[in-house]
Amino acid sequence: MHYYNMIVLRHFKILILSHVFFWVAHTLASAADLDPWEALQGGDYAGVQEVWLPRAERGEIEAQIFMGHVETMRNMHSEAARWYRLAAIKGSSVAQALLANQYLSGSGVDSDLVRAYALYDLAASKGHQNATRARDLIARQMSEEQLGQALDLSANWKRDGLD
Numbered sequence: 001m002h003y004y005n006m007i008v009l010r011h012f013k014i015l016i017l018s019h020v021f022f023w024v025a026h027t028l029a030s031a032a033d034l035d036p037w038e039a040l041q042g043g044d045y046a047g048v049q050e051v052w053l054p055r056a057e058r059g060e061i062e063a064q065i066f067m068g069h070v071e072t073m074r075n076m077h078s079e080a081a082r083w084y085r086l087a088a089i090k091g092s093s094v095a096q097a098l099l100a101n102q103y104l105s106g107s108g109v110d111s112d113l114v115r116a117y118a119l120y121d122l123a124a125s126k127g128h129q130n131a132t133r134a135r136d137l138i139a140r141q142m143s144e145e146q147l148g149q150a151l152d153l154s155a156n157w158k159r160d161g162l163d
Helices: 003-029 035-042 045-057 062-075 076-091 093-105 111-125 129-137 145-162
Strands: none
Touching: 035 045, 045 062, 045 111, 062 076, 062 093, 076 093, 093 111, 111 129, 111 145, 129 145
């Protein structure tokens, strides 16, 4: 990956994570006594997990995304990918873009440009602006064969749902 693209990707990841985290934290904060942002800032992962893990396990998309962020902060990227995937399967464009980031960087999953592109495309089709930009950026790094595979995968997911 070219140095410029790595810098763009790093800034994109920071931007999307900060916006999503802020949105999720404030969405969920009203439902619990624990302010998730303050708890995470203070390193109280156990307190955060006690409140939000049961919600994530019940299938609440925002809680699954939040737990993905918690696991990312703990450097447990495969667990983060698991939570993002669960929310992505339910149609969350935010989770789809976050999971695409992990496939692009190989954090917690095997690096896979085809899956990254397809996930960004799926999120972009739902209006996710950053996913659109990221998709278009990585398309330039892909061979025609990879791009064809990614478009087929994205079309399958749009038709049948993310597996």
